[in-house]
Amino acid sequence: MHAPDGFIDGPTSLAMGVVAAGGVGVCLRRAGQELEEKQVPLAGLTAAFVFAVQMLNFPVASGTSGHLLGGVLAAVLVGPWTGALCVTVVVAVQALLFADGGLTALGFNVVNMALVTALAGYLVFVGLRRVLPRTRSAVAVAAGLAAGIGVVLSSLSFSLQYAVGGTGGADAGAVTASMVGVHVLIGIGEGVITGLTVSAVLASRPDLVHGARDLAPEPVLAGAAS
Secondary structure, eight states: OOOOTTSBOHHHHHHHHHHHHHHHHHHHHHHHHHOOGGGHHHHHHHHHHHHHHHTOOEEOSTTOEEOOOOHHHHHHHHOHHHHHHHHHHHHHHHHHHHOOSOSTTHHHHHIIIIIIIIIIHHHHHHHHHHHSOSSHHHHHHHHHHHHHHHHHHHHHHHHHHHHHHBOSSSOHHHHHHHHHHHHHHHHHHHHHHHHHHHHHHHHHOGGGOGGGTTSOOOOOOHHHHO
């Protein structure tokens, strides 16, 4: 989903840069309120994991690419604001050090891959949590479904912005069809990976999962406690 330099026109790039800067600023302020000290190492590990999975790219159209995003995974583990920052750092490092995504399109990429996936995807997760049972397995299922939906939402956001200011030469309808079609498939894989990862963390350290803070700790047998 990384957009290269010149993929969108100057005014749209500037507008997306302003939106990205404002969104990241809000995330920075809110992250301090939601991130607990014991979750800081998990945030670092989450960013590293997202970086690794985003390096696997699939070509789509007009120089763009599709890949796993990891926004919902980060949001569920460490909170939506911190999760968005984790993905923002990944996107910025990829652009600055690996030329994966253009510098003029950095705001465009941050909005679509960090803010939309982490924040909008987490809203989907919260909505699913309200209708699913209050169990750890339901948290993992909600995370997986939200991750898949979040990927599609990101591709729709990408396509809308391309329709407004795209200069890639491809028809906006063709780009939308390609992006959404590919990311529906990517979303399935992302949903499975996200669900399994959240389930694994819940099994070992449920206290670290931001999206499961409302769950009461499982009862411990008296014999086991002693």
